[in-house]
Structure formats: structure tokens, C-alpha cells
Amino acid sequence: MRVRNWGALVGLGLTLAGCGGVPEQEDSRRVEAQACPPGVASRVRVVIPPSAPLGSEVTNLTDVQGTLFFATQLRDGSAVLWRSNGTEAGTVQVRAFAAEPLVYPRLSDMVAVGNRVFFLINTVATGTELWVSDGTSAGTRLVEDITPGAAGSALFDLTEVNGRLVFFRQTAPTPTEPSRTELWRSDGTAGGTLRVRNFGADAGLAFNTLKVGGALLFFLAQDTGTTLWRTDGMLAGTTAVKRLDAGLTFILDVGYAGSQGLFLLLDGPNYEVWRTNGTEAGTARLDAFGHYTRLLGALGNNVYVWSEQAATRRLRIDRLSLAGGGKALVTTLPNPYADQEFATPYVQTSAVSGNALYFSMAISSPGPSPLDVSLWVTNGTAAGTRDLFRQLSRSDEYASPIFATGTGQVLFAGSPEGGTTEPWFTRGTVATTGQLADVQPGPGGSSPDGFTRSGSRVYFSAVDDTLRPQLWSVPASFTCPPGPVTAM
Numbered sequence: 224m225r226v227r228n229w230g231a232l233v234g235l236g237l238t239l240a241g242c243g244g245v246p247e248q249e250d251s252r253r254v255e256a257q258a259c260p261p262g263v264a265s266r267v268r269v270v271i272p273p274s275a276p277l278g279s280e281v282t283n284l285t286d287v288q289g290t291l292f293f294a295t296q297l298r299d300g301s302a303v304l305w306r307s308n309g310t311e312a313g314t315v316q317v318r319a320f321a322a323e324p325l326v327y328p329r330l331s332d333m334v335a336v337g338n339r340v341f342f343l344i345n346t347v348a349t350g351t352e353l354w355v356s357d358g359t360s361a362g363t364r365l366v367e368d369i370t371p372g373a374a375g376s377a378l379f380d381l382t383e384v385n386g387r388l389v390f391f392r393q394t395a396p397t398p399t400e401p402s403r404t405e406l407w408r409s410d411g412t413a414g415g416t417l418r419v420r421n422f423g424a425d426a427g428l429a430f431n432t433l434k435v436g437g438a439l440l441f442f443l444a445q446d447t448g449t450t451l452w453r454t455d456g457m458l459a460g461t462t463a464v465k466r467l468d469a470g471l472t473f474i475l476d477v478g479y480a481g482s483q484g485l486f487l488l489l490d491g492p493n494y495e496v497w498r499t500n501g502t503e504a505g506t507a508r509l510d511a512f513g514h515y516t517r518l519l520g521a522l523g524n525n526v527y528v529w530s531e532q533a534a535t536r537r538l539r540i541d542r543l544s545l546a547g548g549g550k551a552l553v554t555t556l557p558n559p560y561a562d563q564e565f566a567t568p569y570v571q572t573s574a575v576s577g578n579a580l581y582f583s584m585a586i587s588s589p590g591p592s593p594l595d596v597s598l599w600v601t602n603g604t605a606a607g608t609r610d611l612f613r614q615l616s617r618s619d620e621y622a623s624p625i626f627a628t629g630t631g632q633v634l635f636a637g638s639p640e641g642g643t644t645e646p647w648f649t650r651g652t653v654a655t656t657g658q659l660a661d662v663q664p665g666p667g668g669s670s671p672d673g674f675t676r677s678g679s680r681v682y683f684s685a686v687d688d689t690l691r692p693q694l695w696s697v698p699a700s701f702t703c704p705p706g707p708v709t710a711m
Contacts, residue, residue, distance in 0.1 A: 257648075267696050268314040276298035282330070283331065287335040290307070292333065376392055379430070382439050391405065442486075451467055514533070519540065520582070522575065568584055576651075596623065599611060615644070636672070670686055671695070
């Protein structure tokens with residue numbers, strides 16, 4: 224049985240008063256907002272022609288030792304691999320892939336390994352197979368047609384481990400043989416692309432993986448038991464770490480607390496929070512919840528989870544110590560739509576910056592789009608949990624990213640009017656939250672996405688005055704002067 228993991232992350236927000244709630248904001252209703260002048264964030268280069276079909280995208284932004292690699296993918300089935308040093312002249316096409324029918328998107332799963340990138344490309348001749356690039360046209364090539372012919376290979380969880388690429392392959396069933404799960408490694412050559420281990424049919428490989436202690440950790444969940452495994456890409460280094468349960472369970476979330484890995488295991492009615500350092504002795508269950516619970520993130524020596532209080536339809540945040548010893552309520556967040564049966568709060572995404580955990584909280588609706596999405600921050604205490612901004616994107620197809628730049632600032636996509644989004648930034652208070660750029664002035668919005676740091680800059684895609692997504696960037700560290708007084 225194949226175990227597919229699923230789930231949304233992170234919740235909702237308004238101002239909450241009362242015991243265990245969120246205190247009033249640092250000012251009551253009006254703040255001196257930060258605002259960036261034009262030019263702080265800027266377009267790097269037009270990489271998608273304005274005449275390109277609607278729905279064309281900039282994807283797979285990847286840092287490769289300080290050089291950005293990315294792809295443009297057009298709805299006509301063509302794709303281009305690019306590299307950029309952050310300048311217009313230094314943003315160049317590496318290789319173009321001609322349009323082919325019924326293959327969109329063409330390029331996916333880009334992973335940096337040393338000074339090269341591996342990725343998957345779908346072509347009519349080979350199907351989806353593994354490619355590698357050193358940033359030159361001549362050095363961009365098919366690694367190996369693992370499944371010969373046009374059928375293509377089902378490859379997933381591409382990960383850099385100790386300077387080599389490690390990935391999994393799911394074979395197609397045949398009249399004489401069922402589908403099986405295999406572990407592979409590659410050094411970028413056909414001869415060095417090898418099957419490490421065959422886990423056989425019905426391996427129950429979960430889609431969530433972790434990189435801990437120089438190894439890739441993964442889970443096999445079957446009716447006969449659920450086991451945590453590790454691999455360094457070699458057969459001798461591919462071993463079972465610990466049996467987690469005697470039966471079939473599901474891995475819902477994975478995350479990190481410093482150098483340790485975290486995972487949330489669903490075992491019947493119990494949602495179990497675990498930590499692991501990649502060893503049997505260092506893999507332990509921290510605690511369990513008897514109701515729907517998901518990972519939020521970690522700060523210091525504590526792990527934070529969220530759940531819905533069914534009786535009140537409010538989002539609850541709990542804290543668990545990495546050392547064990549039980550769980551404790553941090554706070555509950557408000558739900559202005561709690562009187563509506565369908566209005567359930569949940570977390571969409573989260574990010575850690577310094578000693579703070581940022582997350583977006585949404586409230587579900589009868590349709591696919593949420594009623595409300597807001598940005599929150601917490602330092603792990605009730606007093607330090609505050610509502611920073613609303614709205615974030617309420618689209619059912621695009622969730623606002625939250626990205627920690629590594630310099631104390633957090634970037635996100637927001638819209639004070641509740642419509643289309645532009646790039647915004649925050650340092651954790653309402654007064655240090657402001658608009659980074661008005662990329663597409665007017666009602667259109669730029670829907671910024673794919674925030675990725677490479678060198679001293681953060682890159683992202685945004686729909687600008689070309690009416691197509693283009694490559695934009697901003698310094699990882701920037702200071703913007705105060706803007707006009709804005710009602711909040």
C-alpha cells in the first residue's frame with residue numbers, strides 16, 4: 224500500500240482579549256507604517272515574453288553556491304533553464320527546451336548538488352527523466368534514460384546527501400511484476416546512476432522525508448509496521464533506524480528543531496509528535512493528542528503544534544519540550560466567523576526568523592476559498608503572540624508565501640484591501656510591517672512567489688507591467704524609511 228501524506232499548514236487571526244488570549248496590539252488602531260521607495264525591489268530581467276500565453280510561470284528558483292538557477296515554463300509546452308548573478312546582463316538562458324504538446328509543466332524538482340543542479344524534464348522521446356546542468360548549454364544533459372523509451376520514470380524526493388543526489392523511483396507494474404519502490408543515487412553520469420536498494424512491492428513509502436545528521440530519513444508504513452529508515456546513498460548506509468508502530472500509520476508533517484528532525488504520526492485517533500537525530504536512541508515520542516493536531520514549528524528547546532478547539536472553532540497553540548515532560552497551552556486565537564458552521568481555522572504555512580515563529584491563519588468557507596487569512600507571529604508565549612497583518616491571499620490556488628531572509632526580516636504576500644497581493648515585509652511588529660514594492664500598480668496585483676535567497680539577495684517571481692511573471696529581487700538586508708500614517 225502506498226502512503227501519501229497530505230495536509231495544510233497554519234491558522235487565523237484577529238485581536239483577542241481575555242484569559243489565555245492575544246493582547247491588544249502595541250498601538251490601538253493607527254501606526255507609522257514602513258514603506259519602501261521604488262527601486263529597493265527591482266526587476267532583474269524580463270524572462271517571459273509579454274506575448275507568452277497566460278499561465279506561463281517562473282519556477283524552481285534554486286541557489287547553487289551563490290548563483291541562482293530557475294526555469295521559465297510557457298503554456299505552449301516550451302521551457303527554458305536560466306542562471307543569474309542578479310544583474311540583467313548576468314541573467315542568461317542555459318538551455319531552451321522546444322514546445323511539445325501535452326507536457327506542462329516541463330521542468331520540475333530542481334536540486335543543487337555542489338556547483339550543479341539536477342532536475343526532471345518531460346519530453347516526448349524519453350518521458351520524465353533525470354537531467355543535470357553545470358550552468359552551460361553543453362553541460363546540460365540527460366543523465367540516464369532510467370526507464371528506456373517514452374514511458375518515463377516516476378522519480379521523487381530528489382535530495383542532496385553528502386555531495387551526491389539521492390532519490391526514489393516507483394516502477395510501473397507489468398503483467399508479471401507489481402510496482403515496486405527503489406532507492407537510487409547519482410553523481411551526474413550514467414555509470415554513476417545506480418539503484419541502491421529495492422524495497423519491493425507495497426513498500427508503503429511516505430512522501431515526507433528529512434535530512435538529519437548527514438543522512439536522508441524516510442518512512443516505510445505497512446500493515447506489518449511503520450519504520451523510520453536512514454540512508455547516506457550507499458547500500459551499507461541504508462538501514463532501519465527504529466520501528467515506530469506495529470501497524471500501518473501515516474506521517475502527516477515533518478519539520479526541524481535546530482539539527483533535529485520532527486515528525487507528526489497519525490496512529491488511529493492519536494496524533495503523535497516525535498523528534499529524531501537519526502539514531503534509534505535519539506528517536507522518541509514527545510507526546511500525543513487525541514484530536515486533530517499539526518506541527519507549527521520549533522523555537523529553542525520547544526515544539527509548537529496547532530489544533531482547532533471544536534467547541535469554540537478557535538485555533539489553539541500548544542507547546543511541547545524537546546526533552547519531553549508533557550504539553551502546555553500557549554494561547555488560543557480568535558475566530559470572528561465562529562458562529563458559522565463551516566468556518567474552521569487552520570494554518571497554511573509558517574517560517575522561523577530569529578526567536579519568532581511567523582504563520583498564516585486561514586478560516587475555511589463552504590467553497591474552496593478561505594473567508595479570511597491573516598499573518599501572525601509568536602515568541603512562544605501568550606503575551607508574545609500577535610496579529611500582524613490582514614489580508615493575505617484568499618485564493619484557493621495561491622497561498623501567500625512566508626519567507627525568512629536570514630537578516631531579521633520576513634517577506635510575505637499581502638493585500639490590505641483583501642484583493643490581489645503585492646510583496647510586503649515585517650520585523651515582527653505592526654509598526655515594522657510595510658509594503659516592499661507595488662510591482663503591478665492598480666487592481667491587478669503581482670502575486671509574488673518563490674522567495675529564494677542566493678548570495679546577498681532574495682529572488683522571487685512577480686507579475687509586473689508586462690502582465691506576465693518576471694524575475695525580481697531585493698537585498699536580503701534593507702531599510703525602508705517611514706511611510707504615511709495608515710489606518711490599521
